[in-house]
Amino acid sequence: MNARTLLRESFARLVLWTGVVAAVRKFLWRDRVAILLYHNPSPSTLDAHLSYLTRICDIVPLDALSQPGRGRPRAVITLDDGHAGNAALLPVFDKHRVRPTIFLCSGVIEHRAAHWWMHPAAAGTDIERLKRLPNRERLAQLHERGYQGAELRQVLPMLLGGGQLREPTIADEGRNGTAPTGLSVRQVKQMRARVDFQSHTRFHPILTRCEDAECEQEITGSRRDIERLTGRPCVHFAYPNGNYGEREIRLLRAAGYRTARTCDVGWNDDATDPFRLRAIDIHDDSSLAWFIAQLTGIPLFLRYARHGGGWRGRKPQF
Numbered sequence: 465m466n467a468r469t470l471l472r473e474s475f476a477r478l479v480l481w482t483g484v485v486a487a488v489r490k491f492l493w494r495d496r497v498a499i500l501l502y503h504n505p506s507p508s509t510l511d512a513h514l515s516y517l518t519r520i521c522d523i524v525p526l527d528a529l530s531q532p533g534r535g536r537p538r539a540v541i542t543l544d545d546g547h548a549g550n551a552a553l554l555p556v557f558d559k560h561r562v563r564p565t566i567f568l569c570s571g572v573i574e575h576r577a578a579h580w581w582m583h584p585a586a587a588g589t590d591i592e593r594l595k596r597l598p599n600r601e602r603l604a605q606l607h608e609r610g611y612q613g614a615e616l617r618q619v620l621p622m623l624l625g626g627g628q629l630r631e632p633t634i635a636d637e638g639r640n641g642t643a644p645t646g647l648s649v650r651q652v653k654q655m656r657a658r659v660d661f662q663s664h665t666r667f668h669p670i671l672t673r674c675e676d677a678e679c680e681q682e683i684t685g686s687r688r689d690i691e692r693l694t695g696r697p698c699v700h701f702a703y704p705n706g707n708y709g710e711r712e713i714r715l716l717r718a719a720g721y722r723t724a725r726t727c728d729v730g731w732n733d734d735a736t737d738p739f740r741l742r743a744i745d746i747h748d749d750s751s752l753a754w755f756i757a758q759l760t761g762i763p764l765f766l767r768y769a770r771h772g773g774g775w776r777g778r779k780p781q782f
Contacts, residue, residue: 472751472754472757472763473751473753473754475754475757475763476751476753476754476756476757477753479756479757479760479762480753480756480757484760484762485756485757485759485760488759488760488761488762489520489537492731492761493521493537493731493759494537494731495533495534495535495536495537495538495733496537496538496731496732496733497524497529497533497538497539497540497731497732497733498521498537498538498539498540498731498732498743498744498759499526499529499539499540499542499725499732499741499742499743499744500539500540500541500542500743500744500746501542501543501544501725501727501743501744501745501746502541502542502543502544502746502748503543503544503545503547503748504543504545504547504549504550504748505543505553505746505748505749506549506552506748506749507552507553507555507556509748509749509750510553510556511556511559511560512752512755513746513750513752513755514541514556514559514560514562515560516752516755516756517539518560520537521536521537521538521539522534522536522537522538522539523538523539523540523541523560523562524538524539524540525540525563525564525565525660526540526542526565526660526662526700526723527660529723529732529741530734530738540565541557541562541564541565542564542565542566542567542702542725542743543564543565543566543567544567544664544702545567545568545569545572545579545646545664545668546566546567546568546569546572546573546646546647546652546661546664547579547645547646547647548644548645548646548647548648548651550566550647551647551651551655554655554658554659557658557659558658563658563659563660564659564660565659565660565661565662565700566647566659566660566661566662567662567663567664567700567701567702567725568646568647568652568661568662568663568664568686568690568693569646569664569665569666569667569668569686570663570664570665570666570685570686570689570690570693571614571615571665571666571667571685571686571689572644572645572646572666572667572668573646573647573648573649573652573689573693574649574689574693575613575614576644576646576648577613577614577642577644577645577646578613578642578643578644578645578646579645579646579668580606580611580613580615580667580668581594581668582645583606583611583613583642584610584642585606585607585609585610585611586606586609586611589605589609594606595670595673595705595782596670596673596782597673598673599669599670599673599674599675599678600675602669602673603615603616613667614667615666615667615669649693652693652694653693653694656694656695656696660700661690661693661694661696661698662690662698662699662700662701662702663683663686663687663690663698663700663701663702663721664686664701664702664704665682665683665686665704666681666682666685666686666689667682668704669682669704670704670705670707670782671683671703671704671707671708671712672707672708672709672712672781672782673707673782676711679711679712679715680715680719683701683712683715683716683719683721684715684719686698687719687720687721698721699720699721699722699723700721700722700723700724700725701716701721701723701724701725702724702725703724703725703726703727705727706726706727706728706779707779707781707782708724708726708740708781709781712724713739713740716739717739721739722738723738723739723741724738724739724740724741725741725743726740726741726742726743726779727743727745727779728740728742728743728777728778728779729742729743729744729745729761729764729765729768729777729779730742730743730744730761730777731761742777744758744759744761744764745758745764746758761777764777765777768780
């Protein structure tokens with residue numbers, strides 16, 4: 465057990481021992497909705513988490529968020545990015561009768577591509593530094609390292625300049641040993657009867673680092689892509705990396721979305737802004753004890769406060 469894992473487990477046991485879990489459930493969670501945010505958990509880990517959740521709360525689909533509850537705490541299960549490993553979770557969802565929402569990066573799915581931070585071109589780089597760059601600069605630096613992702617088409621006229629960059633093709637996705645990291649179109653179609661697929665942009669840029677046209681294209685294009693893929697309405701959105709502002713909310717409203725999930729920590733009720741839905745980000749490899757501790761929101765709240773997010777549970781923005 466490494467030092468970080470040991471610290472987490474020690475903190476989890478402290479939270480369990482003090483009775484904070486029961487207090488949070490009674491006074492904060494109450495009959496409100498906790499939107500849990502996963503990425504790529506293993507089936508066994510998620511099975512353990514859902515076995516616990518079904519004992520303490522009602523698990524509801526995202527579409528039921530605004531409907532009256534039964535006086536018990538409620539939870540919504542969401543997964544970001546549409547990782548290939550999500551397909552293996554279907555038996556777990558069926559076992560617990562859970563209909564999750566998977567927020568897809570639609571361009572990654574349709575092009576059988578790698579998510580940009582999982583592409584070989586990003587290996588050995590400071591991913592957090594890249595996230596903070598203006599989107600064009602991030603793509604240009606990745607391109608210099610061999611990235612030929614299809615998202616370059618969106619900003620190609622701006623990146624070409626004097627013609628130094630060639631236009632990428634779909635064939636480029638399979639070069640340099642690049643394997644797709646997302647679900648396939650076939651898997652999405654096979655899962656759509658039991659999974660709600662919604663939008664997480666096309667290629668997962670940090671929207672607040674995009675120009676207006678880039679931001680709008682990611683938001684509107686993803687909705688069209690997903691409705692074409694699934695044959696169902698796409699009305700929910702999740703902000704990549706939890707970064708958003710008034711411009712992003714305005715564009716989402718104009719594009720016809722009904723809600724947007726942030727990474728801000730907390731629970732949701734009738735008073736919550738539907739374009740600022742709060743969530744609890746769960747580590748994919750969480751032990752049951754650490755999972756229960758995270759459900760209090762305390763670890764995430766402290767992490768955000770430590771990095772400048774203030775004391776309202778807002779994820780630090782850039």
